[in-house]
Amino acid sequence: MRVNMTHIVVAHLMAFASLGGVALAQAHSRVVLFDFEAGSEGWWGNPYGGGKCGTEVSDDAPLGSKSLRGWYQDVAKGANVVGPFLPEDAAWRKGEWDRVSFWFKGDGSASDVRFSVDAGQESGGSFSVHVPLDSTEWRRFTFLATRFWNREGRKLALRNAKRVLFGGGGTKSFLVDQISFESPRRDVPLDGPAAQSFSLSLGEKATGDYILRLDPAIPLRQKTMAALSVGLVSPSGERTSARRDITFGKGQPDEIEIPLRAAMRREGEARLSVALADKDTGASLGSGEYGFRVFLPVTRTRQPLTLCPQPKEMTLGRGEFKLDATTKLLTVGTETAEMDWCSDMLRDRLAQWHGLKLKAERWQGVAAPTDGIVLALGGQTALLTGDLEKRLSSLGSEGYVLEATPSRILLKSRGLRGLYNGCHTLLQVVRECTDWPGEPKTKAMAVVDWPSLPVRAATLGVPTNRWGHPNNAPLDPAFFNEFLFNCVARLKLNTIVLVISGGIESKKRPELAGPAAWTHEQVRQVLDFAKRNFIEVIPCVNSLGHANWLVLYHKDLQEDGDHQTLCTGNPKSRQILEEVYDELVDLFGCKTFHIGMDEVRWQTHVTPEEKRCKLCAGRDKAEVFAEQVQWLHGHMKKRGVRTMMWGDQLLYAHNGGPPYATRRAIDRIPRDVIIANWSVAVDGDSSRYFRSKGFSEVIQSNSMGVTREQARHVMGNMAGLWTKTPWLAEHYDHAAVGHSYLTLVQNAEYSWNLCDDVQYAFPRLSPALLEERAGSVLRQMAEQPEPNAGRSQKPVDLRPACNRSTTAWFGLTADDALRHLPKGDVRVAGVRFTLPGSEGDAGRNCIVAGFPEPTAAATIPFSGRAASLCFLHTAHIEPSQRQGFNKRYEPKSANIGVRIGAYEMVYDDGTTATLPIVYPWNVRSWRADRFPYAYASPGLLRFATENGLKRDPAARDVALYVAQWVNPAPTKSITAVRFRSDGTEAVPVLFALTAKEPRE
Known part of the structure; x- marks a missing residue:
């Protein structure tokens, strides 16, 4: 039970306490900073660079009797309507606020103003959002603090607000009222045919309480005493009701907030009814019936094994199944190529990792196989034990049941994709349960699993496209295929949208391809690989905005001189698009x-009339947008192809507002278009809106997960990796993690299973989720197969080669140095390392490459054979040199990172083998951020500096990384390891080295 009450408490929140000039609601759900009832003291206009700007009090108000009018006149550069400084000792600063709201009325112009919160330089300076002026009706705007833009990329903490401002230019004006901060809540969508007839909203606080908010001005313009009746039916059928007399209508000094508390014993659909009646006459003033979804907190028990995505049900049994050369791989079911894809993938990966060479056979017997690994499709003889066969019958085609006993592994599904998904679970389980490659095994268990969403996708750019760094870098399709296997297929994602952008040759339009573009044959390598791994590949070409791939080479097609936007009025545009699209449809x-259609940045409104496109002059942009979609949809339909498009231009709250209001095009978009909705962070209710407008297929996009609430409105979830190198968690902008492979881990988890946290519609990348999976999922991604490795691990004594001390760490103070570095034996990613202590020998306990001379190589004595070597190392980059280092990502050689050094293994016959040290491929800086992972590093050792511990006793602000080298010649003896730097700004540092000895 969420709240231990069996009735609703309805209270009309009218009492306010004055705190330093600010009215604070007693329920503490909102603090009203400015209501202007007592005037606008402290507000002023500040023009800079010419023109005038000012403020005045207006009698036009949505609540109470006063509002603030701000205006700009002939402002050439810019001006601000500035509010007074907020009291530093205000009581509301101790509260928790996550959004800003106010009532706003524009002047009807196709323009906007910039609303800013000044948080002071120490807290990030200015944070801003844009507010449209296109409506002359009062509207209530609410902006989450996470939506505010900041030059430094900082997050807005509203408790630090110093003052608020409205910035603008030219000649325009606005009215504003009830500027407020609000406490965190979940905005609860209200469903029902009457939802538009009554102006109210519902929010759920983290405590489980609900807040019902009514706008007292819109339904009734005259102030009236009214009887408010509220009824609630919980998902379990309990009915509660209440009645209160309230003052309602124009002149009401504030919105009406009503806290609702009810017993919510289970999840499901609840019903809310609200009715207003004139207290004297009983005449109805308005009513509404609404449905909403109740969610209860979820307590997840920790699964016995950490996989990704985590199976919905996993139960361990007794014993274990051991795989060896005698293990049979049997398939039961109709012989198809797809069935072979599943068995081939499983067999090939077991051979790659464990040296097993299993022979796949068709089971010809009548009775069920009693031993070996069995892959079976549903519809065959009952093979599973207990009620597992019945459970399987209730699963869809992508679900599966995995039953492992000491004598047999049985994997069964009703569909081939489900069988393939189960194979990946089995491979992850074997990796987790196996101690060393020579004895692969799995614990006895039963797994029943199925996806919550049918479409689990990622948007990826063709890595050979022309835009972004590294410049025009070629990439072997085999490398990309392995990335797809590692980060898409094995995580049970089933769709990729591949953004072309000149990354593929065009035989019809060769001028549009970049110098590194894949040939058709190379593309077929990717497509064939995807097909064998049950991944649907959807090509994406931008068809209006982001059209630089086309208009840079056909400048006559640039709309109003903008190199990003295509002129749709020129017949040549359609001719080229048809040629390119037909070629891609045939190839793929x-x-x-996917036709794109997002972020169309027309420049018509700032282009002098005489320079505007003559073919499109005077045309309504909403009409232009709709016609382009209709034409593209029609063309694709003739080819038997579905159309997908971004949805932001169809939403007022995103890119469909002023100056062109393309949201008006929505009624002309064919309803069988698939909407890829990447606007949930801006408009949490947008997916439900698209469904209400008749679009049956909506995919939440640029997303790291779907919550249980959002899942009602979408058919899938799609991550957005807007980088050419998604395998790198750092790049030239030092902020690549949100577009890296790490997002796919969370995206996979919260697509197969749904995100429990329904307080926010758009889950952010979670450090906790990744850390929980670092020792299993991320390790499995990074590790290379070493089938020749034996049980024995041999730490190498580095002390003879150590040349620096961590107590004098690159000139830093003791509190910033690595004084808390562990010493002695530590285990990282299953590898036993021995770290030298800092006692004696001048405290030298690490090897800095290129010391004392940049070209100097450290030589580490070694004697014997090794199946692989594991290095525990890190890199040091002076903060002042970070910008210079980031420029090294620009050349085409940096497509898997920047080489900063190397380990050179010297064999007894004088030959050598090299492991490049590549940043951030297998090493990163010792200064650990919130996501301190490297794609090719199987694990990391984390600890804290002294200053880190002072800031947070649980801090771990230092990271050392494991780099793995698999010996291509394990029968040869190694005599030494040379460690050298390439002389970049990133200095490699080695702390420990361990050899895995070959199998006997």
């Missing part, structure tokens, strides 16, 4: 084509 053989 796709069922769906």
